[in-house]
Amino acid sequence: MQPQPSTPHSLFIADIHLSAQRPDITTAFMQFLQTTAVKAEALYILGDLFDVWIGDDNPEPLIAKVATALKQLSDNGTQLFFIHGNRDFFLRQAYAKRCGMTLLPPEQVIDLYGTPTLIMHGDSLCTLDIAYQKFRKWWNQPWWQFIMLNLPLKLRQHLAKQARLRSAKHKQQYNNNNQQQIMDVTPEEVIHVMQQAKVNKLIHGHTHRPAVHQxxxxxxxxxxxxxxxxxxxxxxxxxxAEQWQLHFTPLTD
Structure with a gap:
């Protein structure tokens, strides 16, 4: 585990993709909450905390386990904030309250120790992926989300499984055609959103390509x-106030 500074600091994570099929990720996440996040002033979760989210009424044990761990972190004094990703855009206030976390809009400018910073999930930056952007525009419609969340739980589970299969096929087609760049951010869109927000720093996830870009x-x-x-x-x-640093720890079986 990386050593933590004694000075006030905040943490940012995204794309954890918790699921019952990956207990190693769950173990790593719980360790992170108990040993690293507990020392932070704030933890920002920038989407895709879960691999799929079909509604706050999902009785899966993992969902309750994560809520309990996050609420304990919140009760210990770490502020929790959440921005929806493309896997958990159905997550609502009921679950956020169970976790003790505050839901933020898709794009938010925050003051990070004197530095205005734009935070987001990042999928809106991938404008070359036209098929995905059309889907994103569709599922952002309140009426569509209302209909989906009021379907029977088993039907939502089935639809979520089908959606994941379509997504995997979509990505594989780009990989087969050596068009992986389509799933990355569009540089012009990055500049646009940063200028629009009047910031010099942007934090996001979604692309699974950790780096610091000038x-x-x-x-x-x-x-x-x-x-x-x-x-x-x-x-x-x-x-x-003194550092911006990405940290990585390999998962263990």
Whole structure:
């Protein structure tokens, strides 16, 4: 585990993709909450906490386990914030309350120790993936979400499984055609949203390509911090007044 600074700091994570099929990710996440996040002033979860979310009424034991762990972290003094991802956009206030976390809008500017910073999940930046953006626009409609959340639980489970299969096929088609860049962010869109928000720093997930990118913004240099996924490692960004640092720890069986 990486050593933690004694100065006030906040943590950012995304794309954890918790599921009953990956107990190793769950174990790593619980360890992270108990040993790393508990020392932070705030923890920002920027989407895809779960691999799939079919509604706050899902009785799966893992969902209750995570809620209990997050609520304990919140009760211990770490502020929790959540931005929806493309896997858990159905997550509602009821579950957020169980976890002790605050739901944020899709894009939010926050003050990070004197530095205005834009945070988001990141899928809206992938504008070249036209098929996905059409789907994203569809599922963002309140009426569609209302209908889906009022379907029987078993039907929602079935539809979620079908959606994951379609998503995997969609990604495989791009991989087979060597078009992986389509699933990455569009540089022009990054510049647009940063200029629109009047910030020089952006934090997001979604692409599963952790890195720090230098961005040219009207004669200034900005930074785009991309969070890592948790498929093979636990990953977080630590921000304090003195440092911005990505951390990685390999998962263990």
């Amino acid at each position: 961005i040219a913004l009207n004669g200034q240099t900005g930074q785009r911090y991309v969070l890592g996924d948790w498929y093979s490692q636990s990953s977080y960004l630590l921000v304090s």
